[in-house]
Amino acid sequence: MKYGRTFNFSAGPAMMPEEVLEEIAAEVMNYRGSGMSVMEMSHRSKVYQEIIDQAEADLRSLMGIPENYKVLFIQGGGTVQFAMVAMNLLKDGVACYVETGAWSKKAIAEAKKFGDVKVVASSKDENFSYVPDCSDLDIPENCDYVYICENETINGTTFNKLPNAKGKVLISDQSSMFLSRPCNVSDYGLIWAGVQKNVGPAGMSVVIIREDLLNDNLAPTTPVYLDYKTHADSGSMYNTPNCWAIYCCGKVFAYLLKNGGLSAMEQRNIEKAAILYDYLDASKLFTATVRKEDRSLMNVPFVTPSAEQDADVVKATKTAGFDNLKGHKSVGGLRASIYNAMPKEGVEALVAFLKQYEAEHC
């Protein structure tokens, strides 16, 4: 790769498109004749307003976001969204959560602070290696929303079919699969995504919320920052936003539009993931840990027969110039995160390396 760059398989923050980084590097000292870096711009200036407006317009175009949905840029990542979802949308009823791994568990724990929570399905029985059947969930009449983590980064599962929410509001954490495939926004009441996995630098979530879900009757102890209406009513400018992340993400949105949009990304992601999964399924040393029908195109966890060998492979990949292949500390093994910005050549090079390792060690 150019600039001595490495194939970085980090689960997030993660690779960004090289072309986008080149544009950013060229604009650090002086953004397009403005006389200043984007980092130095008043967020109330005309030049910055154009940046945020364009970012939102490009995202709307990419995802086909209907007009009755607001797009919000909010600081704080998933930990803040876990709380905001419940503080804003869990009223006097019950929040129904599907438990598919570490991130839905964190969302459940946080929501319990704010009201009744029911786990309506779980894949805990098989170490979160599949997505439970959600075609006929036991959803009570007073359910305020049904919540899923649509792609579990750590466990490597993806919902390939959305739950039947039985007319209730569906909420999805799309962090680690955001913009990886087309998305029918109207299927959801709210989508949120930490941008540091498949889009840009850490420090922000994108929230897409149906306008009628903005709530005027929050608990009086709700911080103004944690009220979705605060951000919706001010175009994400109630306070100084993470201007830099919005700028960088905007560049990625424009790059995706220029390169065929989400259908093209999905096609590319299917091809890339197949290279890796096909090898793992044929391998005598490595095993992909997730049921075939629920496998993520973004996060591919796999193991050898022992923790010792796992560690040896991780070490060998590092020596060979691949980065961040160690599985999450809570599950062990290996994990290759292959988001939109990971080139096909990166996956091919990894598979070639794993093949050689297998040949040498089996």
Add this chain to the structure above:
Amino acid sequence: MKYGRTFNFSAGPAMMPEEVLEEIAAEVMNYRGSGMSVMEMSHRSKVYQEIIDQAEADLRSLMGIPENYKVLFIQGGGTVQFAMVAMNLLKDGVACYVETGAWSKKAIAEAKKFGDVKVVASSKDENFSYVPDCSDLDIPENCDYVYICENETINGTTFNKLPNAKGKVLISDQSSMFLSRPCNVSDYGLIWAGVQKNVGPAGMSVVIIREDLLNDNLAPTTPVYLDYKTHADSGSMYNTPNCWAIYCCGKVFAYLLKNGGLSAMEQRNIEKAAILYDYLDASKLFTATVRKEDRSLMNVPFVTPSAEQDADVVKATKTAGFDNLKGHKSVGGLRASIYNAMPKEGVEALVAFLKQYEAEHC
């Protein structure tokens, strides 16, 4: 200036040192042979851990932060800190606030959601153009803390003498004067600062908190992100932090250390501000709006006799290549923000311009 850069008098986000921006630009594609941009790095990687550790160490060195204080990097800016301060430190007692302008008013409004709040001094009677006498405040015995906004960005006032908190915990919002002069951290229980004014890009606050103030008994409805202990116990790494802002701020901390530290900054800031205030005090057209003894070295508001003429001057500065001199919408007039990174030449050029404007219009 180099790169066609302009003198940017924005109140924040604001100018950063040119040398720091040059380093950042050079490292966007590949940070020091790591093979990746800082925006792409796993926050759990060794290379990133070194960046955050160095940033904290340099800040500790700059400010002489005692060992019994934690340094936290938290997303969300002032709006989040207004809530966190009260949610973490307002217990069964009373929080005492000094009201000196727009930002202390916002802090007061947010704190009222979480307990009893008492305004113990105010400069509202003269449109926040001075700092009230805080040598003998009426602080009740059950006071949990005394809170000040040490530099009011919009109104242009600074506390040049800290309040007598009568043994209670002093909390300071230092956002718009952070690192502009030496600071005796031991005088405070907690200092926080949004970094987008005098340090780096928007999207983060630095919080310096005395360890014994970390609270184990928060209300059960406190989001985990808004608990200072969450961040203190995890080295600001409970979740993915704003990695980019920490990296950029770290560079500014190193730059300040290299250039004489906070004493040198204070000397430079006194000289820079004097150039502007001396001219304003001698001018027949312009008037500085703040009492001499309470004037900020960072934010210098001034007016002409009429709103029309104010607008005309703002327009003329813009044409002449100066940026962001319009006063905040809530107070009008003009405002020159001259943080650490504003070169002396910028202030000299502004004064030369204002002199010429005055000569032509009076």
